[in-house]
Amino acid sequence: MTKDAKDDISDIKPPWKMSVNNRDAFGQTLLELGRENTNIVVLNADLSGSTKTSVFAKEFPKRFFNAGIAEQCMMGMAAGLATTGKIAVPSTFAVFATGRVYDFIRQSIAYPNLNVKIVATHAGVTVGGDGASHQITEDLALMRALPNMRVVVPADAIETDRAFRTVVKEPGPFYFRIGRSATPVILQNDYEFRLGKAFELRDGKDITLIACGVMVPQALWAAEMLKKRGIDARVLNMSTIKPIDADAIHKAAKETKAIISCEEHSILCGMGSAIAEQLVQQKPVTMRFVGTRDCFGQSGEAEDLMCAMNLTAKDIALEAEDMLKK
């Protein structure tokens, strides 16, 4: 079966009803947390509208600091505010929140282990039209390599809310990654985020699809496609990239025949790599990686870019089928 051919799985409807923008969810949660906790301060670098921190800024102007287009200064200021007992939440696009300021995060936030919650929006290729300059697919690599830094990638608006509440409660530095586009809502209202724990969205015995962020709904969709082909896929939402849930990975290796990692990030040094690092330490199963393949993106609609970079449910399903054939 080739990917483009008319087949029996392309007609399968996606398993979600609605999409919500994770940034809106973040903005609202940040506002609510700001009302509960006067110690929360928010920083931005001229992107408060895009990062939705403007909602907080409007209600708490004294606790909001816009550094202007000066991300390095923003990160340093966040570190300084944290030393005075604040919970500092600097926010900007992921490309600027990591690569642009890596040494500031390393030296002034991670090394002194300060209470700074970096909220990076517009991560990955789904940024769309802005093109490669704004589509970072190496941020998880940069952040998860940093000592003291923990990395969380929520899957949908519900998890954005639950996970961010945990991140703010938990002392120390965090990297919290969300995208630009509206994201399918796949979790229930009673969902409880547990830091460092994968969430099993669907049990299965043949193969495990481990995904984070916008790839979680794609993995769920892929599982529906695979069902049609008689393949029973487990789907794990690995929203904490660091510390990664080693138990869930080893359990998947024990109970299913193969693993596929699905991330809107380079297959180099991202979530898939983090999984593989754990997997090989015990009795592993074969693993494959769905992600960007050592390349830059380009301008385009988010959906078209996901297709062009093989980041769709169908790509995952075909990969799974191919793995199990061998």
Place this chain on the structure above:
Amino acid sequence: MPISERRLRELEDLANLARKRIVKMICKAKSGHPGGSLSAIDIITVLYFHAMQHDPKRPDWEDRDRFVLSKGHAAPALYSTLAEAGYFSVDKLDTLRQMGSDLQGHPDMKRLPGIEISTGSLGQGITVAVGMALGLRLDKKGNRVYCMLGDGECQEGSVWEAGMAAHHFALDNLTVFIDRNELQIDGPTEQIMALEPLADKWKAFGWHVIEIQGHDINQIVKAIDEAKETHGKPTMIIAHTVKGKGVSFMEGSVKFHGNAPTTEELCKAMEDLEKFRGCQI
């Protein structure tokens, strides 16, 4: 308020004692940055023994003033001062840069009491100091934030980001020193990447700028007092200093930016420092 002659001598003696310890500990460690430590020590001495509100017994005291050594490589100057002030034992100075020591090559706030922020990568401390000043002001605290930049460090773009921010936020609780010793590792600052007119630049950034002789205790004291009286904007004190000040063969020497003295050089340095009087230029 001007200080008494007796107090002046005390501060000079403290700076001189710190100089000896700086050279000695770097010699023992066999690496480190004596030049920029010796040029900065008079200011750091005045801060900790005269100007700043702090309590070595309570390093986390909320109402303390903060000092950020943005030029983290001058750590020996800060360590010798903190030890003398009583943050930790003077004996600890002998462990500089050794495995397991709390006296890391560059200051580590997680290891050593009295360090307000870990520094070492240039251009960052001042941005952190801006955040500290914002945080303290938010809590309506009267305590102040002091920061020391190297002059070469001003080549880092982020220093100017912080310069804009401190002015924009009208941080009059922030006082920054530039240790203007005119040398960086590769040579004179004006040859490597010219900084002048440095005072005009900071003035143009909206700061209250004071230029002083950075080894003159009286001038340092006076400048800090002036900064405290300055409202609505941050103060930049450009302190003209001599790299390696007090040790004849280190003065104005690029070699001793980042090189330790040998044992023979240490003896010579100690002789020099026995004769040295802090404020005499």
